[in-house]
Amino acid sequence: MIELLIVVALILLNGVFALSELAVVSARVPRLRALAATHHPGAASALALAADPGRFLSAVQIGITLIGIINGAFSGEAFGNRAVDLFLGLGVPAGAAAVLGYGLVIVVITYLSVIIGELVPKNLALRNAERIACMVAPFMTAVAVSAKPAVWLLDASTRLVFRIMRQTTENGHRVTDEEIRALILEAETAGVLESGERELISGVMRLADRAVVGLMTPRTDVDWIDISAPEAEIRERLITTPHSRLPVGDGSTDALIGVVQTRELLAAILAGKTFEVTSHIRKAPIVPETMDALDVLSVLRDAEVPMALIHDEYGNFEGLVTPADVLEAIAGVFRSDSAEEEPHAVERADGSWLLSGAMPVDEMADKIGIVVPEQRNYATVAGYVLAHLQHLPQVGERVDANGWTFEVVDLDGRRIDKVLASRLKGGRRLRG
Secondary structure (H helix, E strand, C coil): CHHHHHHHHHHHHHHHHHHHHHHHHHCCHHHHHHHHHCCCCCHHHHHHHHHCHHHHHHHHHHHHHHHHHHHHHHHHHHHHHHHHHHHHHCCCCHHHHHHHHHHHHHHHHHHHHHHHHHHHHHHHHHHCHHHHHHHHHHHHHHHHHHCHHHHHHHHHHHHHHHHHCCCCCCCCCCCCHHHHHHHHHHHHHCCCCCHHHHHHHHHHHHHHCCEHHHCCEEHHHCCCEECCCCHHHHHHHHHHCCCCEEEEECCCHHHEEEEEEHHHHHHHHHCCCCCCCHHHCECCCEEECCCEHHHHHHHHHHCCCCCEEEECCCCCEEEEECHHHHHHHHHCCCCECCECCCCCEEECCCCCEEEECCCEHHHHHHHHCCECCCCCCCCEHHHHHHHHHCCCCCCCCEEEECCEEEEEEEEECCEEEEEEEEECCCCCCCEC
């Protein structure tokens, strides 16, 4: 009976090592840091083990190896002879009885070791890695300290082999956008996130990857006030514009001098005051077209007026960006009673998509499920089509890319206004 308890204890101890190994390796470091910040017991030790996996895994391997050796030798000695005597009592010849007896002991012990000492603990560790890592971390730290010479030897030997292989023992894994999106999709499938929450998170991730040109209203669509124009024309522009702020230029958009609040000028007109646009002009920040969208968001927060004017490397006005543009990039296009806004993408009954040429290309990629290059010199669907056509298209021209056919269905002058995207039969999703 005592021998049986010893064997069971060794198998359970092996399970503790297996549990500890998978729990610490699988535990999410940000979650452990959050637990350590709240002084959760064992969290700091778990973080220390995760930060030095070589030392930790060496300690685990020493424990598992020693337990395996001791368990094999002890169980063979304790139960092997009894099993042989059992088979001899059943009339089995001595040679066969020895093979069957020790073989039976090995099979039973191995089975129990795999189930109780490996599979069950590892499945438990996967269910709540962080909590279990915190529980076992103090014990594993003590094991690593007590076996420090052996742990150091194994860890140093492992590093030496890696150097010979010209590899590093450092964990080179970095979380990618694709992994985050897959995790978000999994959370939505499991009901943890609502569909709207997933779309907002995806919008924030797209925003972080964009340059400001992917948010801006291009200069061709900008309403502005020409300070040199007749007063009647300026008044008409103030009355008819749907915008609360307008840039002000002197003769052209390449000579912008600031921004005015339309309500201030309208209030002055209604109050019968002297109509002076210059007294209401406020300074607007000027940003380069290469600036990241998140950096522009910081500029808008600190600006006297929340509107930034975008210029290219030659100093030419390219467009403007407002907080509403940032919000639209995250949440999508908003409908407005004062302007007939059409959705950027409409899915048709046959599975094709009618896309606006002004639609950001990363939004289009998410909609139809393709991958576009991270390094690209275009920001819209129109730019994507032009990059593949390599010339200004005519209505009806099409190009195949990423397993889809993109057909130009409408032009606004020389600008691509509408594109019809249809999946190719048997088309594969490629990088393009």
